Amino acid sequence: MPGWLLTVWAAVVAMVVVFTFLTIMVMFSVWMERKVAGFIQHRVGPMRAGGFHGWAQSIADSIKLLFKEDLILIGADRKLFQIAPALVMATATAMFVVLPFAPGWQVADADLGVFLILALASVTTIGVIMAGWGSYNKWSVYGAMREAAQVASYEIPLALSLIPPILHYGTFSLATATEAQAGWGGMQWYVFSSAAPVAWLSFPLFFIAALAENKRAPFDLPEAESELVAGFHTEYTGIRFSFFFLEEYAAMFVMGAVGAALWFGGWNFPGIHLLEPGSALLQVLALFAFVAKAMALVFVMMWVRWTVPRLRIDQVMTLGYKYLTPLSMAVVLIAAFWEFGLHLIQD
Amino acid sequence: MALPTPPREPARRHHYLGDILSTIHSTAKGMALTMRYLWRKPVTMDYPKEKPVIDQRYRGIHVLDQQLCIYCDLCAKACPVDCIEMDAVRHGKEIEWKAFTLDYQKCMFCELCVYPCPKDCFIQGTEYSMVSEDRNDFVHDLLTWKGLREEEPS
Amino acid sequence: MSSSHPAAAYSRAPGREIELDVATQDCQIHMGPQHPATHGVMRVLLKADGEVLSGAQTHLGYLHRSAEKIGEMVDWLQYLPYTDRYDYLCAMNNNLGYSLGVEKLLGLEAPERAQYLRVILSELNRIASHLFAVGTYGLDLGAFTPLFTALRDREIVLDLFERICGARLTYSFIRPGGLWNDAPEGWLEDVAAFLDLFEKRWHEYWTLVVENRIFIERTADVGVLSAEQAIDWGCSGPMLRGSGVDWDLRRDQPYQVYDRLEFEVVKGSGYRGSVGDCFDRTFVRMFEMTESIRIVRQCLEQMEPGPVHNPEVKSVIRPAPGSAYCGIENPRGELGHYLVSDGSKIAVRVRVRAPSFCNLSVAEHLMPGSMLGDAAAIIGSVDIVVGETDR
Numbered sequence: 001m002p003g004w005l006l007t008v009w010a011a012v013v014a015m016v017v018v019f020t021f022l023t024i025m026v027m028f029s030v031w032m033e034r035k036v037a038g039f040i041q042h043r044v045g046p047m048r049a050g051g052f053h054g055w056a057q058s059i060a061d062s063i064k065l066l067f068k069e070d071l072i073l074i075g076a077d078r079k080l081f082q083i084a085p086a087l088v089m090a091t092a093t094a095m096f097v098v099l100p101f102a103p104g105w106q107v108a109d110a111d112l113g114v115f116l117i118l119a120l121a122s123v124t125t126i127g128v129i130m131a132g133w134g135s136y137n138k139w140s141v142y143g144a145m146r147e148a149a150q151v152a153s154y155e156i157p158l159a160l161s162l163i164p165p166i167l168h169y170g171t172f173s174l175a176t177a178t179e180a181q182a183g184w185g186g187m188q189w190y191v192f193s194s195a196a197p198v199a200w201l202s203f204p205l206f207f208i209a210a211l212a213e214n215k216r217a218p219f220d221l222p223e224a225e226s227e228l229v230a231g232f233h234t235e236y237t238g239i240r241f242s243f244f245f246l247e248e249y250a251a252m253f254v255m256g257a258v259g260a261a262l263w264f265g266g267w268n269f270p271g272i273h274l275l276e277p278g279s280a281l282l283q284v285l286a287l288f289a290f291v292a293k294a295m296a297l298v299f300v301m302m303w304v305r306w307t308v309p310r311l312r313i314d315q316v317m318t319l320g321y322k323y324l325t326p327l328s329m330a331v332v333l334i335a336a337f338w339e340f341g342l343h344l345i346q347d
Numbered sequence: 348m349a350l351p352t353p354p355r356e357p358a359r360r361h362h363y364l365g366d367i368l369s370t371i372h373s374t375a376k377g378m379a380l381t382m383r384y385l386w387r388k389p390v391t392m393d394y395p396k397e398k399p400v401i402d403q404r405y406r407g408i409h410v411l412d413q414q415l416c417i418y419c420d421l422c423a424k425a426c427p428v429d430c431i432e433m434d435a436v437r438h439g440k441e442i443e444w445k446a447f448t449l450d451y452q453k454c455m456f457c458e459l460c461v462y463p464c465p466k467d468c469f470i471q472g473t474e475y476s477m478v479s480e481d482r483n484d485f486v487h488d489l490l491t492w493k494g495l496r497e498e499e500p501s
Numbered sequence: 502m503s504s505s506h507p508a509a510a511y512s513r514a515p516g517r518e519i520e521l522d523v524a525t526q527d528c529q530i531h532m533g534p535q536h537p538a539t540h541g542v543m544r545v546l547l548k549a550d551g552e553v554l555s556g557a558q559t560h561l562g563y564l565h566r567s568a569e570k571i572g573e574m575v576d577w578l579q580y581l582p583y584t585d586r587y588d589y590l591c592a593m594n595n596n597l598g599y600s601l602g603v604e605k606l607l608g609l610e611a612p613e614r615a616q617y618l619r620v621i622l623s624e625l626n627r628i629a630s631h632l633f634a635v636g637t638y639g640l641d642l643g644a645f646t647p648l649f650t651a652l653r654d655r656e657i658v659l660d661l662f663e664r665i666c667g668a669r670l671t672y673s674f675i676r677p678g679g680l681w682n683d684a685p686e687g688w689l690e691d692v693a694a695f696l697d698l699f700e701k702r703w704h705e706y707w708t709l710v711v712e713n714r715i716f717i718e719r720t721a722d723v724g725v726l727s728a729e730q731a732i733d734w735g736c737s738g739p740m741l742r743g744s745g746v747d748w749d750l751r752r753d754q755p756y757q758v759y760d761r762l763e764f765e766v767v768k769g770s771g772y773r774g775s776v777g778d779c780f781d782r783t784f785v786r787m788f789e790m791t792e793s794i795r796i797v798r799q800c801l802e803q804m805e806p807g808p809v810h811n812p813e814v815k816s817v818i819r820p821a822p823g824s825a826y827c828g829i830e831n832p833r834g835e836l837g838h839y840l841v842s843d844g845s846k847i848a849v850r851v852r853v854r855a856p857s858f859c860n861l862s863v864a865e866h867l868m869p870g871s872m873l874g875d876a877a878a879i880i881g882s883v884d885i886v887v888g889e890t891d892r
Binding site for chain 3: 350351352353354366369370372373374376377380381384390402404405406425426427455456457458459462463471
């Protein structure tokens with residue numbers, strides 16, 4: 001086969017694998033969110049679709065969404081309206097390309113792993129703003145403007161809070177950072193390593209900034225249900241709506257995965273040193289460990305959503321600019337001192 | 348635990364560090380509470396499979412004890428929305444029943460028809476389920492038998 | 502914008518004019534009849550300059566059901582089910598207000614056991630109504646869980662009501678002359694058990710809703726209603742007491758057996774912001790629930806066996822010609838019934854003074870100057886029931 005065809009073929013296979021994984025992960029996340037919400041609210045969530053605790057509810061909902069009527073309002077900007085969900089979905093899927101699922105199991109070992117994820121998260125925002133503006137609806141415009149303000153406020157804390165682990169492991173690549181956390185029988189995670197205090201300081205900042213980037217409560221103003229009906233995606237129906245929905249849970253998983261990879265050891269699990277590298281058992285257990293850690297962080301995001309009320313937009317921006325930005329700058333300084341300055345004192 | 352009473356002093360206004368700590372503290376307390384809720388037994392029941400136990404005084408669909416009824420029309424007169432209609436012919440002390448209908452499209456389940464009955468023959472029972480695709484099904488005929496007397500089972 | 506509002510420094514509302522090169526127009530948005538945060542079908546037309554509101558206008562009437570006109574068509578006793586339906590969250594109180602009005606026209610009173618039971622039912626309904634108010638207020642602000650917790654506790658109260666009268670929401674149980682029935686076996690013990698349970702559960706609402714920092718940020722210093730403004734606009738109930746005014750009809754114009762009961766009138770004191778902000782109104786509602794627990798406990802102790810209906814009040818009531826006004830303390834404020842009789846069995850005029858209507862009228866003036874998110878917070882804190890606003 002000629003070289004270029006091989007590349008194209010590899011890209012197609014990668015796309016199919018990633019998209020399948022993403023779809024299954026999102027369906028599972030939606031089901032988990034509804035069950036978690038149910039049990040927190042003294043009820044049970046879906047129970048009937050598929051029998052055991054309604055596991056097939058997400059599948060049923062997706063099929064239902066496919067059959068819905070596709071409406072575009074007469075005054076809406078057709079091109080923006082139609083491109084927005086596609087843009088949002090494309091960037092969310094692209095973020096999966098640099099996630100380290102298991103040793104060697106990564107779509108692309110880019111040197112700029114985390115940086116790529118940050119960049120793509122910003123492009124997602126453009127899609128949201130297009131959706132809000134393109135719908136012929138003032139409430140959607142409000143959602144879009146709030147999204148723009150919110151994401152702009154939290155870009156800096158998100159990026160700065162990622163710097164401590166990057167400094168410690170000396171690389172942007174998530175796979176390299178995960179491999180470096182394999183010591184101590186697979187437990188030398190960043191949060192247990194020699195720079196543990198810095199890790200515990202930077203992780204909450206990252207988590208809060210990630211919540212804000214993902215439009216999750218308490219920062220879910222762009223789609224604030226009780227004020228704006230559905231914010232920027234009010235006018236979307238059917239498949240187009242399902243793309244926004246998919247993107248939200250995909251982005252949640254990506255942020256959870258980044259948190260897991262950089263702070264909690266990625267695919268490393270206790271006892272990883274006992275298994276033969278390259279063996280099927282190791283790969284499967286590593287994949288399971290990685291996905292479990294990411295889903296644990298996603299669970300915490302859901303737990304927070306069902307507990308706290310929503311912040312008003314000026315409070316969101318105050319939190320971002322006045323609290324998180326100075327704190328994350330301080331944490332970066334502490335991290336820099338910890339990594340490079342400590343030995344100056346010890347000597 | 349004593350009954351909570353309103354605090355007398357206004358709470359102190361916080362400043363930068365105090366704001367951060369109080370946010371973390373109150374959010375953590377709220378999250379601990381929701382985590383406890385997560386593990387508690389749900390309070391809902393799986394409706395069509397498990398049905399609730401209905402109290403005896405419940406205002407459900409009406410039940411008429413036709414043997415006791417003396418066709419005095421007090422229940423129909425008491426109804427605020429005039430949903431009860433009855434039609435019968437008196438033959439001396441006996442009553443030849445033609446119809447006793449209650450239109451559930453109008454009924455507001457207020458029980459004002461139950462209290463005036465002098466013979467205590469008209470009550471609201473515990474049946475609540477009334478589903479149909481045809482409007483005429485909602486005009487219930489509460490008679491168990493028509494005519495002069497209940498037919499003897501043969 | 503009031504200068505104490507958190508975003509006052511950034512406001513471009515009247516008072517802080519900024520030179521702009523471009524001519525702009527205020528955005529007119531409908532918080533339309535169907536909206537998750539308007540507590541029923543009510544339209545609020547908002548004019549906003551970005552996120553800051555510059556005007557608000559409420560449009561009512563979407564739930565008008567001619568309750569007052571129906572009063573001129575049905576008998577005095579037949580009107581009782583209609584009274585349930587204006588403020589469907591506290592139907593016992595509505596029945597009580599109407600029954601007291603009719604009893605005033607007749608010049609008769611209910612027996613003592615009926616009066617104690619009426620107070621117990623009204624206060625239990627006050628707890629249920631305030632639970633719903635606090636729960637849906639959390640929902641308006643984005644906290645989804647407190648609503649379900651509130652509904653879980655309210656379910657116990659509704660089960661108690663189902664056992665005594667057969668209905669869960671529209672009771673028609675408190676009638677002119679007393680009550681239709683006495684409480685069944687074991688009901689009073691179950692009420693006491695509920696009060697003990699609720700006393701502990703109250704702290705869950707305090708933690709999950711009121712003491713939550715984000716809730717405080719959303720409600721403190723928002724929608725500040727001064728005491729003079731509250732009195733001028735005819736506000737009553739938690740709206741009035743939240744602004745620091747010491748007025749409660751149960752203590753100042755006592756009816757039934759309230760003059761024999763000891764309870765405190767809770768006022769807003771600016772615990773977390775200014776006096777009269779949204780937080781204070783929620784604060785008043787939370788502590789009114791504890792006061793209701795006290796009242797019901799005292800009633801349970803003081804109650805004696807006896808009849809529950811005054812036999813002089815017949816089914817077909819023909820009061821002497823005249824008129825009477827009776828105002829009671831609803832969970833939302835003062836519910837007044839003005840009844841005019843000409844001696845026949847049908848009223849000449851049934852006029853209902855709904856507390857939500859008067860409380861809502863001031864909300865229009867609280868909204869300009871605050872932000873869009875505050876519109877939901879302000880309407881939620883007024884605690885309207887559109888069935889009552891429109892009748």
